Amino acid sequence: MSETVASPRGIAALTEPRPVRIALILAALLFLGLFLLLPLAVVFTEALSKGLGSLLDTFAEPDAQAAIRLTLLVAAIAVPLNVAFGLAASWAIAKFDFRGRNLLITLIDLPFSVSPVVAGLIYVLIFGSQGLIGPFLQRHGIEIIFAVPGIVLATVFVTFPFVARELIPLMQDQGTTDEEAALTLGASPWRVFRTVTLPNIRWALLYGVLLCNARAMGEFGAVSVVSGRIRGLTNTMPLHVEILYNEYNYVAAFGIASLLALLALVTLAGKTFLEWRHADSLAGRGGH
Amino acid sequence: MTATLAPAGVAGLARDDLRARTDSLASGAVHHGGTAVRVEGIVKSYGGGGPAALEGVSLDIAPGELLALLGPSGSGKTTLLRVIAGLEIPDGGRVFFGRQDTTDIPVQRRGVGFVFQHYALFRHLTVFENIAYGLRSRERRRRPPEAEIRARVERLLDLVQLPTLARRYPGQLSGGQRQRVALARALAVEPSVLLLDEPFGALDAQVRKDLRRWLREIHRETGQTTIFVTHDQDEALELADRIAILNRGRIEQVGAPHEVQDNPASRFVMSFVGETARLAAEIREGQVWVDGRPVLAAEPGWPQGPVDLCLRPWDLSVGHGENALPGTVREWRRTGRGTVAEIHLDGAEAPVEVAVTDVYRPGDRVGLEASAARVFPRG
Numbered sequence: 001m002s003e004t005v006a007s008p009r010g011i012a013a014l015t016e017p018r019p020v021r022i023a024l025i026l027a028a029l030l031f032l033g034l035f036l037l038l039p040l041a042v043v044f045t046e047a048l049s050k051g052l053g054s055l056l057d058t059f060a061e062p063d064a065q066a067a068i069r070l071t072l073l074v075a076a077i078a079v080p081l082n083v084a085f086g087l088a089a090s091w092a093i094a095k096f097d098f099r100g101r102n103l104l105i106t107l108i109d110l111p112f113s114v115s116p117v118v119a120g121l122i123y124v125l126i127f128g129s130q131g132l133i134g135p136f137l138q139r140h141g142i143e144i145i146f147a148v149p150g151i152v153l154a155t156v157f158v159t160f161p162f163v164a165r166e167l168i169p170l171m172q173d174q175g176t177t178d179e180e181a182a183l184t185l186g187a188s189p190w191r192v193f194r195t196v197t198l199p200n201i202r203w204a205l206l207y208g209v210l211l212c213n214a215r216a217m218g219e220f221g222a223v224s225v226v227s228g229r230i231r232g233l234t235n236t237m238p239l240h241v242e243i244l245y246n247e248y249n250y251v252a253a254f255g256i257a258s259l260l261a262l263l264a265l266v267t268l269a270g271k272t273f274l275e276w277r278h279a280d281s282l283a284g285r286g287g288h
Numbered sequence: 289m290t291a292t293l294a295p296a297g298v299a300g301l302a303r304d305d306l307r308a309r310t311d312s313l314a315s316g317a318v319h320h321g322g323t324a325v326r327v328e329g330i331v332k333s334y335g336g337g338g339p340a341a342l343e344g345v346s347l348d349i350a351p352g353e354l355l356a357l358l359g360p361s362g363s364g365k366t367t368l369l370r371v372i373a374g375l376e377i378p379d380g381g382r383v384f385f386g387r388q389d390t391t392d393i394p395v396q397r398r399g400v401g402f403v404f405q406h407y408a409l410f411r412h413l414t415v416f417e418n419i420a421y422g423l424r425s426r427e428r429r430r431r432p433p434e435a436e437i438r439a440r441v442e443r444l445l446d447l448v449q450l451p452t453l454a455r456r457y458p459g460q461l462s463g464g465q466r467q468r469v470a471l472a473r474a475l476a477v478e479p480s481v482l483l484l485d486e487p488f489g490a491l492d493a494q495v496r497k498d499l500r501r502w503l504r505e506i507h508r509e510t511g512q513t514t515i516f517v518t519h520d521q522d523e524a525l526e527l528a529d530r531i532a533i534l535n536r537g538r539i540e541q542v543g544a545p546h547e548v549q550d551n552p553a554s555r556f557v558m559s560f561v562g563e564t565a566r567l568a569a570e571i572r573e574g575q576v577w578v579d580g581r582p583v584l585a586a587e588p589g590w591p592q593g594p595v596d597l598c599l600r601p602w603d604l605s606v607g608h609g610e611n612a613l614p615g616t617v618r619e620w621r622r623t624g625r626g627t628v629a630e631i632h633l634d635g636a637e638a639p640v641e642v643a644v645t646d647v648y649r650p651g652d653r654v655g656l657e658a659s660a661a662r663v664f665p666r667g
Contacts, residue, residue, distance in 0.1 A: 177408040180375055181470075183395045184402040185422035185477055195421075199412040 043261050046254035058255035066232040067240035067256070070148070074223075074236060075216040078155040082212050083205070086163025091197075094171030095179070108164050111157055119157050120225025123150055146228030151236065154222035159215045166208035167201055174200055203278040207271065214267040218260055323386070324351040324513040325481050330371055330381035332364075341367040343537040344381070349481070349515060354507050356524035357517045359534035360560070365517045366485055368534070372515065373483050374398045385480050401474030401512075405486040407466040409458035415469050416454040419444055422477035444472040447506065464495040471503075475512070484516035488523065500527055521561050525549065533557050555664040558598045565604070565633050565640040567613070569597035571663065579635065583611050584658050595663040601640045603660040612655025620648040631656060 016024075047055055058064055089108060093101055111119065126132045127144040137144060144150045178200060182192040198205075220238040227234040229243065237256055244253035326348050333340040342364045349355050357365040370376040372383055374395035382391045390398055409418050419441045423432055432440070445451045448468040458466055467487060474482060487503070488496040504527055507514055518524050524531045525545045532542045533556075541553040552558040559566065567578050571592050575582040578597065615633040629648050632639040633656065642656065 177404050177406065178410060180395075181402065181404060181408040181473075182410075182421065182425070184373060184375070184398075184400055185425055185473070186396050186399070187421070187425040188396065191425055196410055199410070 040261055043254055043257050046250055047258040049254075050251045054251055055255045055258075058252040059259075061252070063231045063235065064240060064252065064256060067235045067237050068259070070151070070235065071217050071237040073148070074152055074155050075213055077152050078159055078216045079209060079213050081156050082160050082163050083209060085160055086167055086208060086212075087205075089164045090167035090171050093168050094174075095176050105168070108161050108168075111159075111161055116154075116158050116219065116221030117225055120154050120222035123153055123157075123222075123226050127153075145226055146230065146234060148234065150226035151223050151234060154226045155216050155219055158219050158222050159212045162212035162215060163205065163208035166204045166211070170201055170204045203274055207274050210267050210270050210274075214264060217263055322351065323348045323384070324353070325349040325372060325515070326384040327368070327372060328382045328384070330368065330378045330383070332367055332371060332376060332378045340537050342371070342378070345534075345537070345539055346381075347532055347539060347542065349513060351513055352511045354504075354514045354516075354527060354529045356528035356531045357515060357534060358519070358521060358524040358531050358560070360519060362536075363534040364537040365519075365534045369483050369485055369515060369517050372481070373400045373402050375402070399477065399480045401477060401479035401482040403467070403470050403474050403482070403484040403487050405489045407458070407463075407470045407490075409466055409470055409473070411458050413457075414454065415445075415450070415456050415458070415461070416441055418458065418469055419473045419476050421473060440476060441472075444476055447475070447509070448472045449502075462495075463491050464499055467491065467499065468502075471506070475510070480513070482512045482514040484514065486517055486519070488520075489518075496523075503527065525561070531561075533560060535560075552662065555596055555598065558662055558664070563601050563640055565599045565601070565636045565638070567597045567599070567633060567635050568594070568666065569663065570594050576661070576663065578613060581610070581613075583613055584661055586663075590663050591665045594666040596666055598662045598664065599640070599658050600660070601642050603658055604640065604642050604656045605659070606642070606644055606646070606654055607657035608655050609657060612657050615654055615656055617648045617650055617652040617654060619650055620644070629654070 059068075089104065092098070093105060124131060124145055126134075127137060127150065128134045129138060129145070131145075134145070144153070178196050179192050182196045183189075187195070217236075218238055219236075220242075223236055224239055224242075227236065227239060229235055229239055231243070235243065237260055241253050241256045241260070244250075244256065326346075328346050330342050330345045331340065332342040345364070345368055347368075357368060359365045367376060371378050374383075374390070374393065378391070382389055384390065385398070410421065413421065420437050423437045423440065426432075441454070442451070445454055448471060450465060450468055450472075453461065453465065453469075458469065461469065471484075471487075488499055491499065500523060506512075516527070528545060530542060530544055531548050533540045533548060535556050541548055541557045543551070548557055548561050552561065555566070558564055569583075570577045571586045571590055574586050576584040576586050576590075576595075576597060583597075613633050615631045615636075617629050618632055618639050619630040621628060625643075627644055627647075628641045629644045630639045630641050631654060648654070
């Protein structure tokens, strides 16, 4: 509000009268408050409705701890895998010209356009006991569906565009001359990657990792299809929240939910900080 | 013990090397004869069935020479430079550094210094670390000790006249300063040849001029064999010891600036290294005829029959004799050195700027007499 009043000259070209502007801003704020801030506040107040003590009891419960551990484990596997994949894919797309490059870009976006439930079902159809290679896996005692590997697979699938999408436009924009310069100076390819390519993309990479991690920990749809929801074994935090909620255990449900919400807030803070501090070295946000 | 001594020994050698080079410079012995770089029959195409970027290019560069690769965009000059550097792999032909065949040696081990049009400085490193990058990239036993690196970087900062900017980042420098840092970075590895790809292309006119003079000085000071690419004929004429003029993947002519200017080997070279008026003409009976009018006595050795007559503006003057070529004034203006008229000769493709003494208005008809010309068989 104070900004619109303080800098009337800066928006002189915009002819909307002040009441219209105020109405628009209020509408946006109301919408944000109603659909974003209020639910967030509810999560935290519900979690604390029986006092801090019972909230802490929730986290002490073995099944809850198992869910937290599993979520951390899945993120710890899925995020590095997608960092490696994202780096490789964006390197290939940005620095080389090859047949099928556009197809690869489209494929990377696939998980964004496919419903997570469908993604989960795909893995059931491939690895499930009735699935394509399910019987083969069963004979060799390899469990994928209703076990941790399935959850990791589903999470990797759902989160794999995040890192690549951040890096591709940036690397395309930066081109290859920095790397060429380093090569002419005698640097080995590994040194070029470590001292030139990686520093050039580090903030965009961190940004991608943040988003990827938030999604990996929060994913519900795809994971719920492949997990089987065995308490203490294949329950991730989002799945555990749902189970607790269905059992009318609101304090515990909102307690775990508040952890996830906290993660979202930390991610948001990190993202905002990166955008503020390193705007010029993130993709599509200005030159260099 | 020997392990700790070895690097010092290597560094000592490097220092002696440098001193030897400086000594040879002091005695003026820059040209030792032989070749520093030789390319033979380089062929390179970019696929897609398009025209080849290079169609069999051969060229010798003498030690200590400053050679310009001059040509319009798409002539293959940058491709040739990148082939010499090892950044492009030719489809055919060989590259030699001295007597060594380097065609199959990867770019990291060729020991070239490459300066890019858009600087390509490492933006997360300081000016100092940018210049030190090549030395720090060496494998441990060839890497000079820290003190030696420091000394060498500081010497280079002095050479490029930026001694106070060591702690800055590239983002804090002007374009001209960045290109100086890029040059220092390339020189730091003591390259056998320095390659510059349109080094002043991204700079504005005044900075270009300053840097041109400065590069000439640096070259005189270091005696570094240098090849630079440009599409600016003034830059090539002013800077280079020799100029190689490329057109459509072929070398049209190699020679000293005055040679390519005074004795252009082809119509293309003629019109590329200076302003030219070109007219269809015919040579017979010892005269050059344009439009049924004898305009110039033919020199011995000029071909008979239909030719292209190429005229430099400074060989033209206003005159009204029967040899004068008719033309129309397009524009007349004062410059710092007198008055000039832009005159379009009848039958020429483009107007030329001729020094004049009288005042003209656009549309005036004038005659121009030629005191010299070059002819090329029409075809």
